[in-house]
Amino acid sequence: DQQVKQNSPSLSVQEGRISILNCDYTNSMFDYFLWYKKYPAEGPTFLISISSIKDKNEDGRFTVFLNKSAKHLSLHIVPSQPGDSAVYFCAQITGGGNKLTFGTGTQLKVEL
Amino acid sequence: IAGITQAPTSQILAAGRRMTLRCTQDMRHNAMYWYRQDLGLGLRLIHYSNTAGTTGKGEVPDGYSVSRANTDDFPLTLASAVPSQTSVYFCASSVTPASGSGINEQFFGPGTRLTVL
Numbered sequence: 001d002q003q004v005k006q007n008s009p010s011l012s013v014q015e016g017r018i019s020i021l022n023c024d025y026t027n028s029m030f031d032y033f034l035w036y037k038k039y040p041a042e043g044p045t046f047l048i049s050i051s052s053i054k055d056k057n058e059d060g061r062f063t064v065f066l067n068k069s070a071k072h073l074s075l076h077i078v079p080s081q082p083g084d085s086a087v088y089f090c091a092q093i094t095g096g097g098n099k100l101t102f103g104t105g106t107q108l109k110v111e112l
Numbered sequence: 113i114a115g116i117t118q119a120p121t122s123q124i125l126a127a128g129r130r131m132t133l134r135c136t137q138d139m140r141h142n143a144m145y146w147y148r149q150d151l152g153l154g155l156r157l158i159h160y161s162n163t164a165g166t167t168g169k170g171e172v173p174d175g176y177s178v179s180r181a182n183t184d185d186f187p188l189t190l191a192s193a194v195p196s197q198t199s200v201y202f203c204a205s206s207v208t209p210a211s212g213s214g215i216n217e218q219f220f221g222p223g224t225r226l227t228v229l
Contacts, residue, residue: 004154006154009152036220041223042222042223043116043202043204043220043221043222044155044202046218049217089154091155099145099157099160100145100155100218101157101171102147102156104152104154105154
């Protein structure tokens with residue numbers, strides 16, 4: 001059973017508009033989440049993270065929101081740019097030593 | 113070398129053959145990880161190592177083994193490859209956080225695309 005779920009396999013957004021990528025989790029014992037971005041034929045790269053002591057973390061055009069009661073987090077990208085087109089994975093720390101459980105990913109396409 | 117390197121970039125392998133995927137990092141990170149990425153399943157942890165000399169099993173360890181003889185290298189071995197091990201394999205590393213002290217991001221290599229026929 002998937003502990004970290006990304007229910008939208010794909011998302012298409014126009015350049016300049018907001019992209020919202022969603023992620024749900026089941027295990028609330030671990031309270032640190034990360035978003036990774038992946039281009040084709042490359043490894044994932046870290047984008048932004050959030051811990052449960054916060055409900056929002058912002059870094060430039062990227063903001064992550066955490067709703068602990070709903071066990072839900074979202075990544076907002078605004079304004080979206082064509083270079084943002086990639087697969088986005090959310091991940092949850094699920095053990096000591098930095099072990100991560102990843103969601104299945106959402107393919108974002110930002111169109112001109 | 114800068115960051116994490118993986119070799120080979122891609123490989124086609126006959127079922128039943130033995131294969132070792134190589135991973136080297138030059139960041140002096142304590143922890144290293146192996147993941148496989150499959151369509152619709154995201155990245156799943158195969159094995160990990162919190163420090164040189166220690167290893168642990170991840171979510172999908174069967175059919176794979178690892179060793180961590182030193183800080184920099186973390187090879188993944190398929191003793192007898194099967195078609196279900198066709199996947200893209202990513203190695204990653206991170207600084208191991210002290211207990212209860214937050215988190216450190218994992219840095220990923222470029223991946224190895226493995227096809228088992």
